[in-house]
Amino acid sequence: METKSGLKILAVLLGGTLVLTGCSIGSSSSSKEKTPITIGVLAPLTGGSAADGAAMKQGAELAVKEINADGGVAGYTFDVKAIDTQDLKADLVAAGAQSFISDSKVKLVVTAYASADNFEIDAFAKANMPYMVAANSDQTRDIIKKDPTKYPTIWSLAPDYAPFGTELPKVIEKWNTEGKLKLGDKSAFIITSDNPFSVGISNGLRKTLIARGWKIVGDQTVPYGTVNDWGSILSKVRKANPDLIINTDYIPSNEATFMRQFRANPTNSLIFLQYGPAIPEFLTLTKNDSNGVLYNLLGDPITSAKYQLAQDEIKKVRDAFGADVSLVSIQTYEMVKMYAAALKKIGDPDKKLEIGKEIGSMTWPSAAGSLVFDQSTHLVKSGDDFVPLQFLQIRDGKRIQLLPEKYSTGAFVLPDWFK
Numbered sequence: 001m002e003t004k005s006g007l008k009i010l011a012v013l014l015g016g017t018l019v020l021t022g023c024s025i026g027s028s029s030s031s032k033e034k035t036p037i038t039i040g041v042l043a044p045l046t047g048g049s050a051a052d053g054a055a056m057k058q059g060a061e062l063a064v065k066e067i068n069a070d071g072g073v074a075g076y077t078f079d080v081k082a083i084d085t086q087d088l089k090a091d092l093v094a095a096g097a098q099s100f101i102s103d104s105k106v107k108l109v110v111t112a113y114a115s116a117d118n119f120e121i122d123a124f125a126k127a128n129m130p131y132m133v134a135a136n137s138d139q140t141r142d143i144i145k146k147d148p149t150k151y152p153t154i155w156s157l158a159p160d161y162a163p164f165g166t167e168l169p170k171v172i173e174k175w176n177t178e179g180k181l182k183l184g185d186k187s188a189f190i191i192t193s194d195n196p197f198s199v200g201i202s203n204g205l206r207k208t209l210i211a212r213g214w215k216i217v218g219d220q221t222v223p224y225g226t227v228n229d230w231g232s233i234l235s236k237v238r239k240a241n242p243d244l245i246i247n248t249d250y251i252p253s254n255e256a257t258f259m260r261q262f263r264a265n266p267t268n269s270l271i272f273l274q275y276g277p278a279i280p281e282f283l284t285l286t287k288n289d290s291n292g293v294l295y296n297l298l299g300d301p302i303t304s305a306k307y308q309l310a311q312d313e314i315k316k317v318r319d320a321f322g323a324d325v326s327l328v329s330i331q332t333y334e335m336v337k338m339y340a341a342a343l344k345k346i347g348d349p350d351k352k353l354e355i356g357k358e359i360g361s362m363t364w365p366s367a368a369g370s371l372v373f374d375q376s377t378h379l380v381k382s383g384d385d386f387v388p389l390q391f392l393q394i395r396d397g398k399r400i401q402l403l404p405e406k407y408s409t410g411a412f413v414l415p416d417w418f419k
Contacts, residue, residue: 036077037349039064039336040100040109042120047087048226048251051281055326056112057082062320062329063336073340074347081106085114087225093120101127107349108132110335112328116224117196118143125151128352130359132335134299134328137161138200141377148376153356155373157331157366158299159382163389165204168272168296169212171391171403172244180412181270189218189242189269191233191258193249198224201274202248217242227254230261241267250275256285263289266417270294278327283397290394292415297390298382300327301367303399304407310367330367338364 041060043053057080064078072078081103083096093115100106101123113135114120121143124131133140134157141160144151176183188209192202206216217240220233227249237245245267247258255276262271276282277295301310310330317329342358343349360378364371369387371380380387384404391403393412400410 034075035105036079037107037343038103038105039078039080039339040103040106041080041082041332042085042093042096042100042109042111042114043082044086044088044114045082045084048253049087051252051279052112052326052328053084055329056110056332058321059317059329059332060110060336062317063333063340065320067336067340073343074349076343076349078336078340088114088116090115090119094123097123101129107352107355108336108339110332110339112331113197121151121154125154128153128356130339130352130356131155132157132338132359134158134331134335136197137299137379139196141379144378145376148378151378152353152360154378155356155359156377156379157335157368157371159380159387160374160377161200161298162204163298163382164201164274164296166208167389167391168205168246169208169214172270173212175412181414183243185243186212186214187217187240187242188214188244188246189237189240190216190220191245191247191249192219192221193224193251193254194221195224198248198250198274202246205246205248214244222249226251228257230258234258234261234265237262237269238265238267242269245269245271246274247271248274252276252279252282253285256282256290259286259289259293263417268418270415272296277392277394277399280326283394287397291396292413292417293394294412295392295394297327297392299331299368299380299387300390301330302369302388302390302401302407303327303392304401304409306401306407306409307367309365313367334364334366338362 039060041057043056044050045053061080064080067073068077083099085093085096097120100109108130109124110132117139118133118136130153132155137156137158138161140156175181190202190206192198209216218236247255249255255273272294277290277293278297278300283290303310305311313330338359342355345358346354360373372386374381388404393400393402401407402412
């Protein structure tokens with residue numbers, strides 16, 4: 001161990017130049033290793049949405065792996081800590097949020113969705129914790145729009161869901177005009193899961209359908225959670241024989257069960273399912289029973305081969321986990337990357353307000369389109385120049401991109417259950 005006097009003598013002996021090789025002097029603040037930053041993931045790791053929860057965690061982990069491999073950001077490396085919300089249970093969400101807030105190592109929390117109504121936003125905002133979410137945009141908007149200045153660290157990768165409630169009838173009517181299908185009496189049967197996401201979309205579709213001259217020949221609500229038997233509702237569907245069946249229960253296993261039971265005795269009806277068909281689990285559960293199903297996406301990666309940025313990110317996830325890609329894994333991957341870019345500019349992870357504001361000012365080229373945040377709602381903007389509404393159809397176990405046209409990989413065809 002060198003003393004100060006010893007170093008002085010060494011310097012004199014070397015002609016006044018101090019040369020130190022392979023040794024260190026104390027543990028000054030400049031050489032001290034910085035504590036890794038923990039990225040919190042609040043997600044349903046068990047329960048009906050466990051596949052989504054696992055994918056959210058994987059997306060964050062992949063981003064962290066890449067960032068650390070590049071040497072970290074501003075001298076910091078990252079790690080990931082996940083907390084389970086099970087089936088979006090409010091008490092578990094609240095406890096998980098408080099656990100992250102109380103952990104001084106956690107500097108960012110991400111999720112595609114953690115609760116049914118995003119109530120946890122207020123707790124994170126009060127703690128100045130950067131929190132990025134990608135679902136329940138109606139609820140996010142309603143919380144933030146009252147006073148956006150109270151939520152500088154809260155940002156949503158989901159745009160306003162209004163197009164979910166307005167565009168489907170227009171698209172179907174266009175196909176009818178083009179001769180791709182033949183509508184009968186413009187009748188629709190609506191099935192809704194009792195949760196804010198599903199209810200909001202069903203309400204919007206119901207309003208639009210009625211305004212455009214459609215008849216609602218059935219309107220059923222099922223409790224949120226696992227649904228194993230759709231028999232009583234399907235008997236009403238078969239009696240009504242509608243042109244269009246809408247089911248906004250977004251849990252993949254529920255929608256898969258619905259399709260298997262529907263296919264046992266189908267009607268000549270188009271079937272539109274909300275979100276579930278986008279999850280790899282859905283195709284595994286349904287196999288050929290999902291051929292012809294329609295669904296749409298808003299705020300999810302553009303999976304078309306015509307959009308290279310999304311293809312590159314999807315390949316990264318597929319290569320990392322050796323399985324089909326869940327859309328929510330891309331969302332949490334990009335959230336962590338956006339945070340890293342903000343930290344690189346701000347430099348200090350404890351400057352949470354500054355980092356939050358930096359995230360909100362970004363124009364970020366993402367797998368879902370160009371992310372630009374609406375400052376009045378903290379949602380990303382929708383539209384062909386921002387985040388487009390995508391329409392897809394499942395055929396032969398593959399997802400065919402129908403709209404927007406610039407990303408189209410195929411045209412709509414009648415489902416194979418039509419007689």
